Amino acid sequence: MQISNRRRAFYIFISIVMAFALWYYVNSTSDVDIALSGVPVEFLNAETSLANKGLVLLDGGDTTVDLVLTMPRDVVFHFDVERLHIYANLITINSTGSQSIAYSIAYPPGISPNQVSVKSPTVQTVSVRVGDLFRKNDVEIRVNLVGNVADGYAAGRVTTLPPVLEIWGQQSEVTRVSYAQVTLNIENAASTINEQLPFELYDEDGVQIENSSIHSASDTVQVTMPVISAAEVPLVVHFIEEPGVRAESFDYSLDVPYVTLSGDANQLAALDELLLGEVALTEIDERQSFTFPIPIPEGLTNLSGAAEATLTIENRDVTTVNRTVTQFGIENFGDSERTVEVVTSPLNVRLRGVEDELENVDDADVTAIADLTDVTNASGTYTVPAEIHIEGDADVGAAETYQLTVRISTPEAEAAPEAGQETDT
Numbered sequence: 001m002q003i004s005n006r007r008r009a010f011y012i013f014i015s016i017v018m019a020f021a022l023w024y025y026v027n028s029t030s031d032v033d034i035a036l037s038g039v040p041v042e043f044l045n046a047e048t049s050l051a052n053k054g055l056v057l058l059d060g061g062d063t064t065v066d067l068v069l070t071m072p073r074d075v076v077f078h079f080d081v082e083r084l085h086i087y088a089n090l091i092t093i094n095s096t097g098s099q100s101i102a103y104s105i106a107y108p109p110g111i112s113p114n115q116v117s118v119k120s121p122t123v124q125t126v127s128v129r130v131g132d133l134f135r136k137n138d139v140e141i142r143v144n145l146v147g148n149v150a151d152g153y154a155a156g157r158v159t160t161l162p163p164v165l166e167i168w169g170q171q172s173e174v175t176r177v178s179y180a181q182v183t184l185n186i187e188n189a190a191s192t193i194n195e196q197l198p199f200e201l202y203d204e205d206g207v208q209i210e211n212s213s214i215h216s217a218s219d220t221v222q223v224t225m226p227v228i229s230a231a232e233v234p235l236v237v238h239f240i241e242e243p244g245v246r247a248e249s250f251d252y253s254l255d256v257p258y259v260t261l262s263g264d265a266n267q268l269a270a271l272d273e274l275l276l277g278e279v280a281l282t283e284i285d286e287r288q289s290f291t292f293p294i295p296i297p298e299g300l301t302n303l304s305g306a307a308e309a310t311l312t313i314e315n316r317d318v319t320t321v322n323r324t325v326t327q328f329g330i331e332n333f334g335d336s337e338r339t340v341e342v343v344t345s346p347l348n349v350r351l352r353g354v355e356d357e358l359e360n361v362d363d364a365d366v367t368a369i370a371d372l373t374d375v376t377n378a379s380g381t382y383t384v385p386a387e388i389h390i391e392g393d394a395d396v397g398a399a400e401t402y403q404l405t406v407r408i409s410t411p412e413a414e415a416a417p418e419a420g421q422e423t424d425t
Contacts, residue, residue: 055095101125136168160224194224199219230262234272263300284315320351323361326363328345352396352398381408
């Protein structure tokens, strides 16, 4: 029977697939070698256990190992050589000198140690040299500033944490170190900078020391630089005014009108003025002086240096006149069954204000109001506070405090006969 060309091609394809599958099955289980060169050895506990014992790794820290690994061919496809690590643990070292340390191999994820064997080297150790640890705990930390802060701002004092650096390692290397340096970029800074920065070691000639055998507790240093702005802040005094006594009627000045403060820009921006204290204008009859300490808010610095300011104030326009009060009233008394009589009459009062305002106030414009709050339930004769009321819109007030004598009577008391008077029978 003759086979068609299509069927013949199908048989040929099937034969090839079966042949490849057979070849893959035979070869996938066969072992192959992989050669790895210069795999670095990672040393464990060099800066903990070893340093705690007063020891330091002098030589061998940059050791590498050449490996020849044997594994099945199908494992090779999944073997990521970049994720293979060699570890040597220094925790067992207790003395100085040259020593041989065993290392272990950590294979890439997904690869079982049972699938791989080490063909070479046959002895899995590395040689190191250990010496006595030397410490230097007062290495100066210098900050190299790059750029400039924003316009209107100034750089404050830079601080580092820790303030000095502690390093340790081989004595010949550690003693070369003169200072550590960090670089801080302050370009256009407008607020306080706080950054964790790596440092570099330098010798006394300013040459950078590149030596991985010198160790420290941290690879970075915390650097803080306040960014501050300076501002002139006005000093002010609060004047306590009363009717007839206004601040515009006085001449006054401060010998220190403002202070220049520096500090955090946000804090300064919110500070419009500094209040020195208060002065009651009614107490100013002639030229007087008051000295106030200058209160500097916490966190700000007084660049002016002045610790106090003196206010000089003088009365310019306020004067007084006398008026005779013949009009009286009462307040805070609501008992309609009793009567109140003002015994004090007339009452001479002294009014205070500027001259133009005082000229507009006559005797008839002034009323004295007796405050009966304290005697609202009493009867008899009492002296009570009085409030001076000025009719109209004149800005005038009483220069002193006044009192009125009042007599509070009940209807029974008014009807009672005087002593010695005979009653009708």
